[in-house]
Amino acid sequence: MxxxxxxxxxxxxxxxxxxxxxxxxxxxxxxxxxxxxxxxxxxxxxxxxxxxxxxxxxxxxxxxxxxxxxxxxxxxxxxxxxxxxxxxxxxxxxxxxxxxxxxxxxxxxxxxxxxxxxxxxxxxxxxxxxxxxxxxxxIFAQPFSEGTAAAAGKAPFGTTATKVDGGWIINGKKIFASLSGAANYYGILCTEDKEVRSMRDTIYIAVPADAEGVSVVGDWNPLGMRGTVSRTLLLKDVFVSEDAQLMPRGIYHQAASRWPHMFMTLVPTYMGLAEAAYDFTVRYLRGEIPNTGPEKRRKFPTKQITTAEMFIKLQQTRALFERTVAQARIDPSKRERLSAYATQYTIMENAQDICRLAIRTCGGQSMLKSLPLERMYRDSRCGSLMLPWTAELCLDRIGRESLYESGESDE
The missing domain is CATH 1.10.540.10 (Acyl-CoA dehydrogenase/oxidase, N-terminal domain)
Structure with a gap:
């Protein structure tokens, strides 16, 4: 830009x-x-x-x-x-x-x-x-996961794109494909079909949902984020035109390497969930939630202390979130890249913890499905599992990249 x-x-x-x-x-x-x-x-x-x-x-x-x-x-x-x-x-x-x-x-x-x-x-x-x-x-979807190391940036995608006259033939499978059956186009990440496949040959291409060879299979009955309807997407000899490419040939690998914050677009959802859990807790303790009894539970010191703990954790999380998204740019410094990993990890983990504290503080009624906190708690559990930067991968990258410069090894 x-x-x-x-x-x-x-x-x-x-x-x-x-x-x-x-x-x-x-x-x-x-x-x-x-x-x-x-x-x-x-x-x-x-x-x-x-x-x-x-x-x-x-x-x-x-x-x-x-x-x-x-x-x-x-x-x-x-x-x-x-x-x-x-x-x-x-x-x-x-x-x-x-x-x-x-x-x-x-x-x-x-x-x-x-x-x-x-x-x-x-x-x-x-x-x-x-x-x-x-x-x-x-509506565009963006299915990443294949059940392999590809979505984590450790291997080429198993879904392949074979060059033919006028376009590409796509074959493969995407699991946990959010918006499956709802999107009009699937932004498919796949590897150009060559004798030796490389992550550098990743193709980013829009596949119409109604194209011949596209199907959605499997059930969808998860713990949380149930409305995402992330069923399995199958692609069998699907032809798409040259103009379906969302980035020119070979450019996606450059984007993934030079614009790492592009993989943080999941975290705002969980930042919002954490804030919603805190806001609900305050309203509940003040007696402002309908049909939860007339007593204002805010008078109990134990409730006040936990509310304070939630507020502090929320403020820490929000501050890190706002700082990191403001830093997002091409070719970030090493410290900015590490901060992005740390922010992803912190928001996903703290959203769970704030929802846990909310459940504990509000008490038994908060477990009822008639109140939104039970849903927030389940939804919050999903964030640390989200590729390409799961909680484990964030920790792995922070530890490795903190201790090694690019190209360094102990061999």
């Missing part, structure tokens, strides 16, 4: 981001919160919420303004998404999949090195992808 565009993005934060957050808050308070229990209990996709997101322009949140979108940068996306996460975790988490597709294809790709021919090719193709969102209201 050129310097002028970066200045415009920072100006947007000071003049428009509050309005976007308020719009997200309004949707959350007026409709999303009331629907969340239904999606959770039935493990069904929040189609109605997406109708509202579409109507209010949020499907184009990260699409550049010159292409008809709202022009949000990475930091703005994170702040808006964390607000959505307060009201329906499944909606916020699936919205991440859609938004980061447009973010990666948009302003993130503008920062990457491309030849003039690649740049022209990418600009022409993304016009078509963005038009599908803005004019047709299309």
């Amino acid at each position: 050129n310097q002028a565009a970066k200045v415009d993005a920072s100006q947007m934060l000071s003049t428009e981001v509050d309005e976007l957050i308020e719009r997200a808050r309004h949707l959350g308070e007026t409709v999303f919160a009331a629907r969340a229990a239904k999606y959770d209990s039935e493990a069904t996709f929040p189609f109605e919420n997406y109708d509202d997101l579409r109507q209010h322009g949020f499907l184009g949140l990260c699409i550049p303004r010159e292409h008809g979108g709202l022009g949000a940068d990475f930091q703005t996306y994170c702040l808006v998404s964390s607000e959505l996460g307060k009201y329906c975790g499944a909606t916020a988490l699936t919205f991440n999949m859609h938004a980061c597709t447009t973010l990666w294809t948009g302003i993130l790709a503008d920062d990457l090195d491309m030849t003039p021919e690649q740049r022209e090719e990418h600009e022409r193709r993304r016009v078509g992808h963005f038009r599908k969102v803005i004019e047709e209201g299309a």
Whole structure:
């Protein structure tokens, strides 16, 4: 991105981001919160919420303004998404999949090195992808996981793309494919089919949900984030055109190496969940939750102490979140990269702990499915498992990269 565009993005934060957050808050308070229990209990996709997101322009949140979108940068996306996460975790988490597709294809790709021919090719193709969102209201998914080390960046993707005249033939399987059966397009990460396959040959390509050879299989009955409907996606000899590519050939590997914050788009959902659990606890102890009894439990010192503990942990988490998303950029320093891992780990772990404290502080009634805290608690347990940066992988990378410079070994 050129310097002028970066200045415009920072100006947007000071003049428009509050309005976007308020719009997200309004949707959350007026409709999303009331629907969340239904999606959770039935493990069904929040189609109605997406109708509202579409109507209010949020499907184009990260699409550049010159292409008809709202022009949000990475930091703005994170702040808006964390607000959505307060009201329906499944909606916020699936919205991440859609938004980061447009973010990666948009302003993130503008920062990457491309030849003039690649740049022209990418600009022409993304016009078509963005038009599908803005004019047709299309939803994009982004299935990563394959049950191998690929999604963690340790091996080539098992899903393959074979070059043929006019396009590609895609074969493979994605598990935990959020929005499966709900998205119009799947942003598939796959490896170009060569004799020797390499992560450098990753292809990022949009597969239409109605293309021949695409199928969704399996049941969906998980612990939490039930409304994401993350069933298994199968791709059998699926043909897609050249123009379906979301990034030019070979560019995704550069993005993954140079723009690591691109893998943090999951964390705003869990930041929002943590804040929602704290807010519920305060309202519950003040006697403001309907049908939970007339007594104001705030008078008990034990409740006051735990509320203080929750508040401190929440403030620490939010401060780290805001600092790190503000630092997101291409080619971050080693310290900024380590901070990104630490932020991902902290938010995912602290969201669980804040929800645990909320359950303990509110007591037995909070376990009832008639109250949202029980759902928040289950949803919060899922964050540390999310690829590509699970809690274990964050710890592994922080430890290794703290102690070794690039290229160093003990052999």
